[in-house]
Amino acid sequence: PAGMRALWRVREDAAGTATRMPDGSEAWPGWEDCAVPPARLGAYLRDFRALLAQHGLRGTPYGHFGDGCIHVRIDFDLLGEDGVRRFRRFSEETAALVVAHGGSLSGEHGDGLARAELLPAMYGPELVALFGRFKDVWDPAGGMNPGVLARPARLDENLRFAVLPREPVDVVFAYPHDGPGGGGDFSAAVRRCVGVAKCRVAGPNEGAGVMCPSFRATGEERHSTRGRARLLHEMLAGRAGQAGGPVGRGVTDPVVTDGWRSTEVRDALDLCLSCKGCRSDCPVGVDMATYKAEFLHHHYRGRLRPAAHYAMGRLPVWLRAATPFARVLNAAARVPMLAALAKRAGGIARERTLPALAPETFTHWLRGRQASEAPAHSTPRVTLWPDTFTEHLAPEVGRAAVRVLEAAAIGCAVPEGRVCCGLTYVSTGQLDQARKVMRRTLDHMQPVLDAGGPVTVLEPSCAATLTTDLPELLPDDPRASQLAAAVRTFAQTLEEQAPAWTPPHLNRPVTGQTHCHQHAVLGDEADRGLRERAGLTGELSGGCCGLAGNFGFERGHYEVSTAVAEDELLPAVRSAPPEAELLADGFSCRTQLTHLTAHHPRHLAEVLAEALDQRSEEP
Numbered sequence: 001p002a003g004m005r006a007l008w009r010v011r012e013d014a015a016g017t018a019t020r021m022p023d024g025s026e027a028w029p030g031w032e033d034c035a036v037p038p039a040r041l042g043a044y045l046r047d048f049r050a051l052l053a054q055h056g057l058r059g060t061p062y063g064h065f066g067d068g069c070i071h072v073r074i075d076f077d078l079l080g081e082d083g084v085r086r087f088r089r090f091s092e093e094t095a096a097l098v099v100a101h102g103g104s105l106s107g108e109h110g111d112g113l114a115r116a117e118l119l120p121a122m123y124g125p126e127l128v129a130l131f132g133r134f135k136d137v138w139d140p141a142g143g144m145n146p147g148v149l150a151r152p153a154r155l156d157e158n159l160r161f162a163v164l165p166r167e168p169v170d171v172v173f174a175y176p177h178d179g180p181g182g183g184g185d186f187s188a189a190v191r192r193c194v195g196v197a198k199c200r201v202a203g204p205n206e207g208a209g210v211m212c213p214s215f216r217a218t219g220e221e222r223h224s225t226r227g228r229a230r231l232l233h234e235m236l237a238g239r240a241g242q243a244g245g246p247v248g249r250g251v252t253d254p255v256v257t258d259g260w261r262s263t264e265v266r267d268a269l270d271l272c273l274s275c276k277g278c279r280s281d282c283p284v285g286v287d288m289a290t291y292k293a294e295f296l297h298h299h300y301r302g303r304l305r306p307a308a309h310y311a312m313g314r315l316p317v318w319l320r321a322a323t324p325f326a327r328v329l330n331a332a333a334r335v336p337m338l339a340a341l342a343k344r345a346g347g348i349a350r351e352r353t354l355p356a357l358a359p360e361t362f363t364h365w366l367r368g369r370q371a372s373e374a375p376a377h378s379t380p381r382v383t384l385w386p387d388t389f390t391e392h393l394a395p396e397v398g399r400a401a402v403r404v405l406e407a408a409a410i411g412c413a414v415p416e417g418r419v420c421c422g423l424t425y426v427s428t429g430q431l432d433q434a435r436k437v438m439r440r441t442l443d444h445m446q447p448v449l450d451a452g453g454p455v456t457v458l459e460p461s462c463a464a465t466l467t468t469d470l471p472e473l474l475p476d477d478p479r480a481s482q483l484a485a486a487v488r489t490f491a492q493t494l495e496e497q498a499p500a501w502t503p504p505h506l507n508r509p510v511t512g513q514t515h516c517h518q519h520a521v522l523g524d525e526a527d528r529g530l531r532e533r534a535g536l537t538g539e540l541s542g543g544c545c546g547l548a549g550n551f552g553f554e555r556g557h558y559e560v561s562t563a564v565a566e567d568e569l570l571p572a573v574r575s576a577p578p579e580a581e582l583l584a585d586g587f588s589c590r591t592q593l594t595h596l597t598a599h600h601p602r603h604l605a606e607v608l609a610e611a612l613d614q615r616s617e618e619p
Ligand code: SF4
Pocket: 016, 192, 193, 194, 195, 196, 197, 198, 199, 200, 225, 226, 229, 278, 281, 282, 283, 284, 285, 286
């Protein structure tokens, strides 16, 4: 099934994928959808390619060749005046070519603004004038679709990119694949969206797909990846309009005029769960989680932020400070009035239960154990990343991972010093702070990086942050990409470090969800293999759990958060057989399941560790 899905995806994503040339440069649907009689297709394509070469353009034709209908994205430069002139000349000459081959300027999509001006080449000027007169009979005031088919606008008017700023916008992330010469162009990132609306699909995702949970929960365009990309486009257009007045033919008044301070854009991004689903599922890799973090950084720069940003964005600091008082604080959190006060102060939804703090951190446990017990494996082969969640909220996951890794003869150690991937700062757009935390982390990780071993990260969202956000926020620090390359998930570690190890055989079905960041960034091949070897059968669902770190805890998000969980995860759990093991490697997913069901979800490491313990107790 995975192979079949991959094959279908090639077909489904073609319209988006073709907007990037093999060297990463942009290509556009400026000459789309013409059709010629199938018998003339070969001759037409030869002439078409020759015309492309003559204009110094590149494009990859695809389409319904049996019907003679061709789609193509061409690397027009629609940002420069020369490029737009070339686009115009090429369109006129290709229209003449299509007509010479007995074809039609559009095969299945209609003519629209892109081709209406060229219709006289196909129908002749008299007939096209007659279209106009016929329309006038029914629309004497010319109020219906003015400038579209009858007396159309020029094909190089109203070009979408004419309104975007020409100079790169000052941004924090590196955007390594957007813009010429190593990226860094936020406008190029935003104009990735070609509008094919794969992010607006309702109904269960196929396979492990994730994009776009907020659209699926709300059904609203502005809460889809595309809607957000359009609003960011308008924001950039508004900035360009303000800076230098209208910059292109057909430019209309800007819609969003207050740039990064825009509340419309902030509201559209508010329900983005930063699940990174679009980063992998969108055919052109629109990465809204990154754009949201970038936007929040600029939007709140020098201003008071929502309480949730201070409470949950700085979670690692609060948890570290609170750990010595864990028992008292946990008891206080069980007193409804105190819990309500804490939630109100922290911008947390009142429906949420505050997670309990572990009295002993994972690191403290591991170091204490190593000091008191003779280490089973004197030379650690992997560094176990003490992410904030495993460290302070779920150390049982870390203990289980150590149990399993050691059973596979993989010794492990935690790094010296305070390390943190910066996830909570990134997701709340506190990017200066995130970079500070990341730099400090890289300093502490220097010995580990020098030693060159793998870094095992149990929490998928932290692994994804280290793999993607870290090198994109610190592009000039080579240690960032070094650490990113060293990151391994729990299953990847076992696969690479102990390929011959046989896990305990559990022989039971599984239910639950592949973490959205794992799906988008890390991949789940190793997890599938490990589950199979452990006799854990069945598929995990796609989608997002809806909690997504701080998102589902924030006041005002509870309804959407639970609606997202209802999309795929909760139905999958309900329909699972009673003996099914409920797997969720992410702390958020486990929390969401604990809040919304009566089940007890576990990390795969916990399930395997329990089986190992049972095996060793057997007579
Ligand atoms: S964001 Fe949505 S509409 Fe835009 S390219 Fe991606 S899938 Fe298509």
